[in-house]
Amino acid sequence: MTPTPLSNEPAAFLRIGGGRALRGQVAVAGAKNAALPMMAAGILGRGATWLEGVPELGDVEILGRVLQTLGVAVGREPDGRLRIEPDDRRAGQVRAGYELVRRMRASFCVLGPLLARRGRAEVALPGGCAIGDRPVDLHLAALAAMGATIEIEHGYVVASARRLVGTRVSMTGPRGPSVTGTANVLSAATLARGETTITGAAVEPEIVDLGRMLVAMGAKIDGLGTPTLRIEGVDTLSGITHRVIPDRIEAATLLLAAAITQGDVTVTGCVPEHIAAVLETLRAVGCKVEVYNEETGGTGVSPVENTFHGQDARATQAVRVSMSDRPRSIDIVAKPYPGVPTDVQAQWMALLALADGTSTIQDRVFPGRFMHVAELARLGARIEATDGRAVISGVDRLSGADVRATDLRAGAALVLAGLAAEGQTTVTGLEHLDRGYERLDSKLASLEAQIERVDSIA
Numbered sequence: 001m002t003p004t005p006l007s008n009e010p011a012a013f014l015r016i017g018g019g020r021a022l023r024g025q026v027a028v029a030g031a032k033n034a035a036l037p038m039m040a041a042g043i044l045g046r047g048a049t050w051l052e053g054v055p056e057l058g059d060v061e062i063l064g065r066v067l068q069t070l071g072v073a074v075g076r077e078p079d080g081r082l083r084i085e086p087d088d089r090r091a092g093q094v095r096a097g098y099e100l101v102r103r104m105r106a107s108f109c110v111l112g113p114l115l116a117r118r119g120r121a122e123v124a125l126p127g128g129c130a131i132g133d134r135p136v137d138l139h140l141a142a143l144a145a146m147g148a149t150i151e152i153e154h155g156y157v158v159a160s161a162r163r164l165v166g167t168r169v170s171m172t173g174p175r176g177p178s179v180t181g182t183a184n185v186l187s188a189a190t191l192a193r194g195e196t197t198i199t200g201a202a203v204e205p206e207i208v209d210l211g212r213m214l215v216a217m218g219a220k221i222d223g224l225g226t227p228t229l230r231i232e233g234v235d236t237l238s239g240i241t242h243r244v245i246p247d248r249i250e251a252a253t254l255l256l257a258a259a260i261t262q263g264d265v266t267v268t269g270c271v272p273e274h275i276a277a278v279l280e281t282l283r284a285v286g287c288k289v290e291v292y293n294e295e296t297g298g299t300g301v302s303p304v305e306n307t308f309h310g311q312d313a314r315a316t317q318a319v320r321v322s323m324s325d326r327p328r329s330i331d332i333v334a335k336p337y338p339g340v341p342t343d344v345q346a347q348w349m350a351l352l353a354l355a356d357g358t359s360t361i362q363d364r365v366f367p368g369r370f371m372h373v374a375e376l377a378r379l380g381a382r383i384e385a386t387d388g389r390a391v392i393s394g395v396d397r398l399s400g401a402d403v404r405a406t407d408l409r410a411g412a413a414l415v416l417a418g419l420a421a422e423g424q425t426t427v428t429g430l431e432h433l434d435r436g437y438e439r440l441d442s443k444l445a446s447l448e449a450q451i452e453r454v455d456s457i458a
């Protein structure tokens with residue numbers, strides 16, 4: 001998906017002076033991929049819902065605009081909470097238009113909530129995007145099985161149902177469970193008549209968090225965090241206040257930035273359990289990884305048992321990663337949770353470009369998600385990608401160059417590579433980066449990176 005710029009201003013870019021080790025402490029923001037389906041689920045409630053910890057991002061802004069076109073008020077409270085308030089008098093507004101949906105695929109998350117609460121939804125087909133073919137067949141098949149009439153008309157999914165009826169549906173396709181598909185069907189099932197069983201459901205922490213929010217609204221859901229969800233439909237849900245979980249992809253990106261610059265960074269406010277596979281892989285390439293309990297009101301952190309498993313999935317902790325050498329080479333396969341996420345696959349590739357030896361990366365979720373390969377090559381990386389597998393021959397140095405972010409996580413990978421490269425790197429295509437990271441450049445600058453945002457190429 002290539003979003004059009006929100007204005008005609010000259011494109012901003014990042015100027016990075018590479019070769020400096022990152023040092024310090026930085027806090028992680030709320031999870032984009034939890035906040036988006038939760039904002040859409042706000043449609044389901046009677047009255048306002050407040051979400052705490054929603055990051056300030058391009059994607060959040062776009063979904064906010066989609067919701068506004070649906071007669072749902074969206075606004076920030078002075079304390080930072082995001083208020084989502086559906087207006088029943090505007091329940092006839094069920095059309096999520098092409099211009100916004102094509103900019104952000106996750107806009108498709110309004111389909112289930114609209115259908116369940118308003119009996120009808122007209123949502124533009126999101127189409128493909130830069131990271132590959134991304135169908136929505138699983139979303140549609142499940143909602144149809146629940147009694148919705150679904151037509152594709154003039155590029156829109158037009159779905160209607162007086163009331164959805166619970167049944168057994170599967171959310172797993174050839175590449176594993178669909179995350180936003182599970183979000184759509186789980187949200188819709190909360191107001192269906194009878195029991196819905198979702199098999200092959202996504203178990204990502206963002207889905208568990210959405211489920212917790214729906215339960216707080218009055219939904220009856222069993223099995224969160226397992227591939228089988230049982231939802232007993234209720235007649236109404238109410239608005240609530242809910243805190244969004246920390247962003248595990250942002251946390252992983254910042255920790256990989258520490259590793260690639262051979263620095264020493266502590267990321268606070270994250271849930272180590274959610275990034276266990278990333279932390280284990282960081283250790284495998286030679287990083288020192290420590291988990292700390294955050295002291296309330298204290299100035300620092302104190303060491304706790306140095307393990308990631310079996311933690312309370314809601315307890316936030318600090319993770320410190322330090323690295324003093326080139327990474328060792330390794331073979332990585334990006335998989336659905338709890339595997340290494342596809343959303344950090346590109347950042348791993350940046351790190352392994354500098355490894356001592358040959359590494360491989362496969363992406364089981366989006367096998368064609370390798371656009372960053374060509375841009376990393378501009379910085380001197382030696383990577384060959386064929387048939388969904390990248391072979392990375394580690395080099396001992398990268399050299400700064402002008403590169404372009406082709407999608408969100410490719411942008412993050414290029415920033416990381418630029419931080420490690422000798423000399424200056426400029427990264428354009430920031431509209432992608434800003435879609436999913438809350439001021440990544442400021443956070444990196446606070447860790448002593450030499451990075452600045454330049455507002456125009458003039």
Ligand code: UD1
Pocket residue numbers: 033034036105106133134135136137138139140173174175176177178179180181336342343365366
């Ligand atoms: C979500 C995340 C995205 C992440 C991805 C995989 C959000 C807003 N986005 O995207 O950051 O990269 O999960 O973790 O949460 N598929 C089908 N049929 C469908 C739907 C999906 O075959 O109806 C396939 C896709 O092509 C892909 C795989 O299933 O190969 C997983 O896609 P999916 O989990 O749906 O990705 P998103 O939910 O769009």
